[in-house]
Amino acid sequence: MATMSKLKWGMIGGGEGSQIGPAHRLGALADGHFAFAAGALDHRPDVGREYGQRLGLDADRSYGDWTEMLSGEKAREDRIDLVTVATPNATHFEITKAFLEAGFNVLCEKPMTMTVEEGEEIVKVAEKSGKICAVNYCYSAYPMVRQARAMVRNGELGKVRLVVTNFSHGHHGDATDADNPRVRWRYDPAMAGVSGQFADCGIHALHMASFICDDEVKTLSADFASTIPSRELEDDAMVNFRMEGGTVGRLWTSSVAIGRQHGFDIQVFGETGGLRWASEQPNQLIYTPVGGRTQVIEKGEGGLYEDAQRLSRVAIAHPEGFPLAVANIYCDLADAIRGENRDGLPNAAAGVRSMAAVHTAVESAKDGGAWLDARPSIFR
């Protein structure tokens, strides 16, 4: 629980019944860093206004839409310190850009934009504004993921040779349910854009690989499949890649892997050791030094790196889960807003890199797995 005066937080999207809204509210409020001060929560103005008030917002700060919120907040002395953009993907660019330009710190849901060009623009706008533009790659905020990154950075694995990551679940594997609108839009280019499962889940895994390896994806080759034939976009993808520093990467993502519930894991292999982390047992990190025995590193044990310690709330072997990983993003944001650098926070550069990887993978898959440069032009 924070011991300073609270920061003011606003939210766009995340209305009643939304999927990710509750995780943001729990995450933002769990540790007491933020007070919920403003919102434009729903695509239906009245519904959003009413719901915001039910959640405790003042009537004049429970807005009907984001443009109203933007002008309302800009006009106030006690304007919000941070706005979360948790609307559908196609709206992220416009909203994020507008708030950054008006001088607000932003936490944008993934994917940050729909195109690489938009992403590059966000990077520039963020830079120019001097404000924080973070992207919600929340899995990277688990304590043991931070520990993994610190181990790599501190050379505990030597040079990283290979990173292998999967984000494969089976929740869209039922063909008899494929026309259910809740599922269907995800594989329809009119609504989801150029990519289905890779853009939705794969980019979490791709970001994680970069994050832990402390390196960036340079080239990639992709194989996409629509295993349920009525789908235009892929429900299964394999992406091989190479990082700037030469690390070989392998990423499998699927939504038809029946029996895998969440199915997000990562393995990192270096010259002097290997690591394994899985999102369903997030409080353990499995480590093997070359020539030695496999060991279990536990969240909360002594001697962990700073980020791993700081972002854990309860004692060893008391599990912490997904909502508190989201809360860790907000902890880092609070610190960053207050002036403490938190380089673990995924930023707009990470956001545009993801979009470049998505578009490159789509192109590669169409082109028989051709190896292509996966970097946005501003990072070549």
Added chain:
Amino acid sequence: MATMSKLKWGMIGGGEGSQIGPAHRLGALADGHFAFAAGALDHRPDVGREYGQRLGLDADRSYGDWTEMLSGEKAREDRIDLVTVATPNATHFEITKAFLEAGFNVLCEKPMTMTVEEGEEIVKVAEKSGKICAVNYCYSAYPMVRQARAMVRNGELGKVRLVVTNFSHGHHGDATDADNPRVRWRYDPAMAGVSGQFADCGIHALHMASFICDDEVKTLSADFASTIPSRELEDDAMVNFRMEGGTVGRLWTSSVAIGRQHGFDIQVFGETGGLRWASEQPNQLIYTPVGGRTQVIEKGEGGLYEDAQRLSRVAIAHPEGFPLAVANIYCDLADAIRGENRDGLPNAAAGVRSMAAVHTAVESAKDGGAWLDARPSIFR
């Protein structure tokens, strides 16, 4: 996040650096049911007052001690709706009793009291006051524990024949650290009372057995050991028991089980099936129907019982951990305060039953494992 006006919450104990304080604050505030309104957080009045204000309490509600808080809050119109007692064990009785008698709802940390007599008095005081007196057996609030209980209640296991539970960790297994005051007091009768490990961890397991089996411990036989010889109280205990309904029980608790990190699990075996749950993988419940295959029941899957659904925040396979189990106790409390019966809430009866079991186990262990009635006299 709650959509009604918030309840007001106060806390006694849980000062800066305390072990359980942060979990209560996170738990009480996570879902937005409560606002933190008052506190007497430290045994040093000035330190407590200052810390309370740092946590955002108004100066006049950040009290120096609990008696001051009691009279302060009693005098207010906007008095707190709930007080949490998270002070050392020996003070629970006095504070809990005083607040109940003054008409406050109380969440008391375990163990509720030091003696059975005190416990029986709390039961009576709570009854007379008409107020809620809950005890923080927080593990019982995990969604999959609630699912287990509902399965038993609904006859999915048939009559329960056998319950086997362990709460064994190794964190006090280092004899070279045994004189560290942080560890030592726990095995010193002058400070810990009649029992060490059984009173500290064993009663969580014993409560869990009763909770899931929906039955009460009737008789028990105990074997205690101080495996580190300098300890006067037990650091390892085995308790066999019988429940009112005839179920056989076996409970092992240890603090010298080096390599077990948290080590709390329970297995329930009935006529038509078996269940297994473990605190380190709290989001899964393992179920085997007699003659059938072992199955994994996942938090968040379809068709779970009401409590298991209600007390889960995020989708299937997104883990939730210990702090949110504590938060679930506060969810139930908020509902109960607002008039909705939540029979999953551990109450004063559960608290006194635990104390009776502790004292009976101590006596039995001294008496060579004699089988004794483990019930408080008011429940015989």
Added chain:
Amino acid sequence: MATMSKLKWGMIGGGEGSQIGPAHRLGALADGHFAFAAGALDHRPDVGREYGQRLGLDADRSYGDWTEMLSGEKAREDRIDLVTVATPNATHFEITKAFLEAGFNVLCEKPMTMTVEEGEEIVKVAEKSGKICAVNYCYSAYPMVRQARAMVRNGELGKVRLVVTNFSHGHHGDATDADNPRVRWRYDPAMAGVSGQFADCGIHALHMASFICDDEVKTLSADFASTIPSRELEDDAMVNFRMEGGTVGRLWTSSVAIGRQHGFDIQVFGETGGLRWASEQPNQLIYTPVGGRTQVIEKGEGGLYEDAQRLSRVAIAHPEGFPLAVANIYCDLADAIRGENRDGLPNAAAGVRSMAAVHTAVESAKDGGAWLDARPSIFR
């Protein structure tokens, strides 16, 4: 595969359709140490003779009963080097004694005898004969169990404080099947003797505790239950014990633990570390040094103790299972017959200690868990 001339092996019991017969044949023959030379395989002379010949025995060495076999083999120059006794429990004493007295080496199935007196007699007879009398506590021959014992012996755990072992399965948990003769006799004192599940499975666990701790059970206190009421003998038992060296022991065994398939595991906790081994993952040993991280010790890794290396056939992470644990008993027997001391072989002393523990546990359970001396009189 052995590179010396083969030893000659005979078998009593283990006829067609028997449970343990195939494991003995596989175990005895797997490594090429023994040739199958004689047998009296069935309680029906003709059936046994015929089956023995089908298995490749010469007609004159496929005997109708064990007395015939005894006189037949005694009369031969090329008499068998080892006889395995795998008949029902009540016959073990008589057969084992007769063959020892006639100068044969014997591997006797567990339990070695029905009474302590018989067991003590076997010890004496074996001693007098100078022949090997081994008992088939085959789990103790898994490489990683031998590793565990060597670690304890070499002080890697410091003084052992506590050993906790379970052998609990659910295969007799179906009350609707309880009258099936295949199951029923086990809980009928007329056929099974004084104890059901403890004598059948519990003694494997008790032997394992002694074996790994390199110590002997001194006193015990037991709690028995017949959770299926029609059973006269126990189907669930808890035995607390103390070893000669002061180690505290806890043993749970059950046949109604629905969902546990084999369910045999052991945990050993000493001053400087803890170990865990489970029969369903027999190729790994889990080790935690005090204050350190949990490690996985793999069968086949470098640097294991001699017995662990010697009794493993294939490379690291290639699993070996139960039949090859039985084969390891035969490897040790072959070496012992050829004159190389193999102190890992469970002997007649181990056999009589088990019987003393069984009878003591029965008595203790009847006497409300009284603590009793569990040693056979010859070892007091």
Added chain:
Amino acid sequence: MATMSKLKWGMIGGGEGSQIGPAHRLGALADGHFAFAAGALDHRPDVGREYGQRLGLDADRSYGDWTEMLSGEKAREDRIDLVTVATPNATHFEITKAFLEAGFNVLCEKPMTMTVEEGEEIVKVAEKSGKICAVNYCYSAYPMVRQARAMVRNGELGKVRLVVTNFSHGHHGDATDADNPRVRWRYDPAMAGVSGQFADCGIHALHMASFICDDEVKTLSADFASTIPSRELEDDAMVNFRMEGGTVGRLWTSSVAIGRQHGFDIQVFGETGGLRWASEQPNQLIYTPVGGRTQVIEKGEGGLYEDAQRLSRVAIAHPEGFPLAVANIYCDLADAIRGENRDGLPNAAAGVRSMAAVHTAVESAKDGGAWLDARPSIFR
């Protein structure tokens, strides 16, 4: 243990100190189907002759080399019924061909040949000879792998959409050991041929995918890496493929995945369910019906398919491991020799398909991951 007269078995290669020799001898002899009758065990004639006799071969059947053995056995009435070829890869073709042509049944180690052309010739020779030519894809003989195949064949998964398999270990991950001759030859084209890790381990996984899916690989795209730069051949490979029936395949194999010990697993996802099997827990098969709960299928449980039952020796939850999987290949061979069709036996067609896949993958990897036809020409 077999109940008929034994078949006669011979072996080429597998001399003293060889890696795979002991597994073949254990496998061939474990169940009593075969008697070891002839051998040419070492590349040094004298050493081989001497070792064979130590293993119990008659002097005149312990040959100095395979040509001697071929003429010796051909000349005998009691010639061997089966010969195992367990020499280094480059010799498989010549030896296998010669023995088939002379009318012997052959079990050839993998890879069956070095080139596709050789493989195609073996197929033809085997066909013409009417003899059995099996290839030792021994993992496919685990009972639960047979169960998986039977489930797929019987439609329990619906049409198979996706198969994902890994065979990744870390045993060649130590660069400081890379010049060790024991390791080095594997990555040297002069000795290993066109491929390193994929030809060594990858083809086991590829065969397994075909075996369980009951389908054949049609096209593939590969990405190879030599993560230890001194290596000319790949130590890490990813192969995407498509099967004749449209199934999407993904295969990752590595020898630098430090911390993975054996690391061979397979996941199969169909329209109505998913399966998972791992070589380190070979006795369980994990199954999830679409929309249902994940279940554990245990070796030895009731109701398994015929092959899964037949190839298991001991009761449920008694593990069986790698040597007995090899033994299962010999069980199938014994049956096949005696005239009972065992279609689970990997045959020469499987052998040549593997070689075609290896050569295609090498070419694809060189060609930037191009999708190529992976079938040998005789199967196009």
